[in-house]
Amino acid sequence: MSEAGVWLVIVAVAVLTALIKGAGPLVLGSRQLPPRLVGVIVLLPSALLAALVVTTALADGQAIRIGATAAGVATGGVLLLVRAPLVAAVVAAVLVTAGLRALGVA
């Protein structure tokens, strides 16, 4: 892609992202969500975060890969469950992932 083409992509992605982020507030304005929808919103983070965890840990493009990253993330997860600080969990996950990869695990 030409340099000008890349600039076009950047501008288009910026505009689209702003529209996506702003659409909800723009459409709803000051109206309150109906109580039934509040029930959905309360559950939304659980679903979204779980989906983000599995896709970032296990998806490699459209392939599912259970390898070094998954092992590293599992290590971090165990540390989080025993209430280790986030930084410790992240460092442990990175070390395990990098270590396994150095040993040839994908």
Place this chain on the structure above:
Amino acid sequence: MPGDRDSLRRGLRLGVPISLVIGLVAITFGTIGVDMGLTPLQALVMSALVYAASGQIAAVTVIGSGGGLLPAVLASGLMNSRFLAMGLALAPSLTGGRLRRAAQGQAVVDTSWAMANNGDGTFDRWLLFGSSAPQYVAWVGGTALGAYGGGLIGDVDALGLDAVFPVFFLSLLIGELRGNGSRVIALAGGVVALALVPLTPPGVPVLAASAVALVGLRRRGGGAR
């Protein structure tokens, strides 16, 4: 209001440690962006204007694999589509006219949105702004480092940095499940996303998983568990 200032301060305090992680991801993005054919300035401007890591990575990956304008923008839009759901959830907790609210909505990133969530369907907007601000600085600054630093950190995958984001999301999820979250919904969301990974373009699995929360429609008002 003093409550607002407290929230802002609390948000900043929560945002700073996360920005260290975001900074690492940003350095990665800057490095990858230049590898994929962006100029360093383009990578930097993109981070400053877009402020959405996964959406930017999606677009840049398409560019790097020889794709055109439309596929690149579409991939990024799909990846960012979850912000639509987050914006709808956040809207009633913002203030001012529609445009003002839409502008405030730009502060949303996954982490700040999840942390600002009060668990009862409302959001603490100043905590959202406070936690987003240092992350924005780290995102733009880290991109510049990666883009202009020329291979500053070498091979991202060899260093295991791809494990950073999932662990971070996992920490938010665990916090959510210790509060008002639902294990059943989390499990269902994870399964739906995983099942769709091989079948759909990246970004769609996460959006589809958010639809699992629609079972909340059947319950009366907040307090769902």
